[in-house]
Amino acid sequence: MAWKTLDDMDLDGKVVLTRVDINVPVENGQVTDDTRIRRILPTIHDILAKGGKPVLLAHFGRPKGDRVPEMSLAIVRPALEAALGLPVGFAKDCIGAPAKVAVAGMEAGQVLLLENTRYHAEEPKNDPAFAASLAALGDVYCNDAFSAAHRAHGSTEGIARLLPSCAGRLMQAELSALEAALGQPQRPVVAVVGGAKVSTKLDLLGNLVARVNHLVIGGGMANTFLAAQGLDVGKSLAEHDMADTAREILAKAKDVGCEIVLPRDIVVAREFKANADNMTVPADACPVEAMILDAGPETLAHIQTVIEGARTLIMNGPLGVFEMEPFQTGTFAMLDVIAAQTAAGTLTSVAGGGDTVAAINAAGHGDDFTYISTAGGAFLEWMEGKTLPGVAALEG
Template sequence: MSWKSLDDVEMKDKTVLVRVDINVPVEAGKVTDATRIEKIVPTIKDIQAKGGKPVLLAHFGRPKGQVVPEMSLKVVLPALEAALGQKVGFAEDCIGAPAKKAVAAMQAGDVLLLENTRFHPGEEKNDPAMAAGLAALGKVYVNDAFSAAHRAHASTEGIAHLMPSCAGRLMEAELKALNAALGDPERPVVAIVGGAKVSTKLDLLGNLVAKVDHLVIGGGMANTFLVAQGIEVGASLAERDMADTARSILEKAKAAGCAIELPVDVVVAREFKAGAANETVAADACPADAMILDAGPETVDRIAEVFARCRTLIWNGPLGAFEIEPFDAATNAAARKAAELTRGGRLVSVAGGGDTVAALNKAGVAEDFTYISTAGGAFLEWMEGKVLPGVAALEA
């Protein structure tokens, strides 16, 4: 990879524009989860240590190019100051006179947050004038927002072409982890793809079968693949109109030498609720009035065996209805096996996607994985093999 890191760029006495993602949940005017804010602290501290003055560019919510007072980044200031352990300045706009005045007033050691970039229509349009307005404020650009790297916006893509640019620590860690998982992985590689619908992950499945050695399909998606093989799944969630597509993915996988792992036994119930009466049956023996809500123990054993033979794991999506007990059992068991192998140095494990992160946290093993991506859409597009504009701009 040809992008630069903070270590490669001179920053002493320079104003450094840092694109961050601090689009955090807020209730009653207070940040309820500061994880994204805490993750940018190493980048800001390193810029300060190199003698640079960090000026933060960020979006908040979806104001669609309008000034929406309740979407002002002012709301994150207390959490940002708490994470950094210092006062943070604030400019009422991200371009123009207010921004220039605030930047000009900065002293060594200061940190400045600019108002929501999406208050300007030029941000999401990647307007060259907007990018130039941002670039005029500093001498170096740092992108530390991998989670926004799949968007070609003025603050994520346009600006990177106008000044010396590099990746921040969070972006650097993400790119290294992703390269280790799919770019240049230790083989064999296994991927888990779960979730409700095949239709939402067609690009992902199509890309992975050509790149991994084993593909474990779970969740409602697995039911669609069972239907494609002529197996009845009762009242289960399944996209019957996607059967031909599922068959074509199976054929593509066979041609590529990728082993598809589908459930061999399943946990079924008559109602979708916590603690519902359930039974484990063979995958081809789902009663007509029941629905498949989890993979069974024999399937989990097979997945564990695949993990033990592999060196790299990429995980996106749960194996069952992990939100409600006892239909979280397969996801929890597989996650714990992956964590055990990772702790033992036998597996590089990279996971991402909202449900996946929630499931691994629920299983209590998120800390044991090699890398957990909180990037959502950007992580998924990377798994699909798409070019991320924010990353490509750093490499240009």
């Protein structure tokens, strides 16, 4: 790996500008989920242990260059202090006199949080002068925000070109996990891709077909592929205008020897609601007035065989409408198999994406994957084979 980690840096007495993602949900001025905060703690603790002074750079919401009070990082500060177990200083700007004075006043063992980087319109523009103003505050740059690494912003890309740079522990874990899943994976590799629309994941499917041995397609996307093969999918969510594209992906998969795993049997209902009357039928027997809401047992048996024979698995999306009883059955049964194979030490499992993480947690398997990414867009772009500016800058 071409990028450095905290282990490669001399931090003693150094001000370490640390880009983190603490863009957490807030209601009534209170943080409602501190997952992202807890994930940056190892990096902060390690910088302190090495004698460094962590100065945190972060965005919060989308203020678009304005000082929007409800998007001040001061709101997040109490939750950060509670998770860290230490007081955290706060500067009312991330550049200029407020930031300089606050950094200059830091002593060993202290942590400082700077105000929302997106209060400056120059941040998303990756303005060189803005990046230089950030860089002037510190001695070393540490990027621990993989979730923002697909953005070429001043605090994610520009600053990395100006200071000795490294990856934080969360960034290191994300990159290592994704390298294991798609860079140099143990084979066979299976990818599970679900979601509503093929059109939103064209780049993903095109990249994966050439890199994995089995591609399991679920959710509304599977309906589009079934329809493209001439099957009637009734009132199911499907993009019929993507039929040619679906057929092209199927043909490409055949050419490169990648098995596309589509539903062999389906769970259908006439109403889109929890506990709706439902039945299981072959994939080519969907009633015209019904909709497909889950994969059937024959499909799951095949998916289980595929997963049990794999060494690496990467997941982005559920098999069905997991939010509603009883249509979570397929997704949860598949997750049980993934968890069991991971626990047995025979499978490296990596997952990411909002719906995916929600499904995994709902199934009670939040601790049972090798790695679960909370990065969202950056995770998806990495799976698509795209270069992430924030990562490329660390390698430069």
